[in-house]
Amino acid sequence: MVDLATLLLHGDDEHNRVTDVAPPINVTSTFRYDNNNLVPWRDLTSLECLDENPVYSREGHPNGVRLEALFSRFLGGYAVCYSCGLGGFLGAIVHLNPKRVFMDQCYHGVQGIVGILKRNYGVERYGLANIEEYAQEGDLVHVETPVNPFGTSLDISDLARRAHSKGALLMVDSTFAPPPLQNAWDFGADMIMHSATKYFAGHSDLLSGVLVVKDKEVAGKLKEDRIYLGSNIANLESYLLLRSLRTYDLRIKKQSENATQVVNYLNEHKDEYPALNKLYHSSLQSEDFVKKQLSGGYGPVFSLTLKTEEQCKKFCSSLKLFQHATSLGGVESLVEWRAMCDSDIDQCLVRVSIGCESATDLINDLSSVLSQL
Numbered sequence: 001m002v003d004l005a006t007l008l009l010h011g012d013d014e015h016n017r018v019t020d021v022a023p024p025i026n027v028t029s030t031f032r033y034d035n036n037n038l039v040p041w042r043d044l045t046s047l048e049c050l051d052e053n054p055v056y057s058r059e060g061h062p063n064g065v066r067l068e069a070l071f072s073r074f075l076g077g078y079a080v081c082y083s084c085g086l087g088g089f090l091g092a093i094v095h096l097n098p099k100r101v102f103m104d105q106c107y108h109g110v111q112g113i114v115g116i117l118k119r120n121y122g123v124e125r126y127g128l129a130n131i132e133e134y135a136q137e138g139d140l141v142h143v144e145t146p147v148n149p150f151g152t153s154l155d156i157s158d159l160a161r162r163a164h165s166k167g168a169l170l171m172v173d174s175t176f177a178p179p180p181l182q183n184a185w186d187f188g189a190d191m192i193m194h195s196a197t198k199y200f201a202g203h204s205d206l207l208s209g210v211l212v213v214k215d216k217e218v219a220g221k222l223k224e225d226r227i228y229l230g231s232n233i234a235n236l237e238s239y240l241l242l243r244s245l246r247t248y249d250l251r252i253k254k255q256s257e258n259a260t261q262v263v264n265y266l267n268e269h270k271d272e273y274p275a276l277n278k279l280y281h282s283s284l285q286s287e288d289f290v291k292k293q294l295s296g297g298y299g300p301v302f303s304l305t306l307k308t309e310e311q312c313k314k315f316c317s318s319l320k321l322f323q324h325a326t327s328l329g330g331v332e333s334l335v336e337w338r339a340m341c342d343s344d345i346d347q348c349l350v351r352v353s354i355g356c357e358s359a360t361d362l363i364n365d366l367s368s369v370l371s372q373l
């Protein structure tokens with residue numbers, strides 16, 4: 001096994017179909033049948049043959065195949081790509097068909113999907129504290145860690161043990177700390193999801209999601225469902241995401257180191273910022289499991305609370321190197337007054353997504369605005 005940096009550049013070499021060094025963008029929606037070898041659908045033994053001989057791009061297309069080959073090696077399982085992170089979560093939940101879902105604070109869209117299932121099909125939703133009381137065989141425990149918007153960690157091993165003791169499965173949303181920062185397989189996850197829109201894409205210019213499973217047959221079923229859910233990743237996005245992954249190892253390490261330095265600085269100088277209430281980040285947690293779980297480095301998102309909403313507005317609009325926008329994971333640093341998109345969260349909370357700028361410059365920008373609030 002080669003190092004991650006090498007794998008990200010060569011993990012899909014076997015799927016080079018042409019002599020182009022950069023993979024071509026296939027804009028086509030449909031592909032000609034091979035008139036010398038016409039196998040009707042009824043005789044297909046597996047959908048894998050679509051990888052070699054694409055038919056229609058909702059089912060699969062060349063750069064999607066390359067992407068899944070690369071992600072499968074990189075993420076240690078069988079990867080299935082989607083049009084966005086939520087497409088992946090929906091694919092998982094349609095496949096697993098749980099009667100009960102257990103989750104706490106997590107991405108609002110994930111909660112939205114469970115809300116739809118509850119409304120339409122009576123799926124029950126409980127908090128993580130209720131696993132022992134209500135969980136049964138085939139139920140789903142969903143945990144996002146580090147968790148949005150705080151960037152703090154929950155103990156995956158503990159949740160895996162609790163879920164498994166009831167016959168339930170554990171899904172981990174690892175978007176905030178993808179490998180090599182955190183490898184959720186090591187702690188008992190049954191399925192892992194990522195919004196690839198964030199760190200994997202890394203340039204704030206595409207949407208996509210990836211689900212990783214340990215069982216090839218399950219991956220096959222997810223792909224089959226994906227044909228009918230219409231949630232395959234698009235052609236152009238697969239090309240862009242492949243291109244992004246070539247530099248992912250460089251980006252994520254830099255972003256993780258930057259964030260750890262920034263949080264450390266702000267925490268050590270917090271007495272100089274009268275408006276600052278509290279800082280949230282995994283690097284500030286003292287529990288033993290946190291360092292073990294984030295063995296490759298802390299996630300690049302953290303949050304802080306200020307004393308007033310006015311200070312939040314001023315802070316977000318005065319920074320020079322942080323654009324005021326939602327989302328995270330890109331090479332450019334972002335800041336967001338979370339009240340702009342979430343009415344249930346602390347209305348004085350600001351989320352910070354650290355990019356690839358110099359940590360010193362980011363610290364100077366944050367520190368000078370914070371000290372003037």
Ligand SMILES: *Cc1c(COP(=O)(O)O)cnc(C)c1O
Pocket residue numbers: 084085086087107109110144148173175176195196197198207208209
């Ligand atoms: C963004 C995000 C999602 C949803 O991903 P999309 O690509 O926007 O559909 C899910 N979980 C987490 C933790 C996210 O940050």
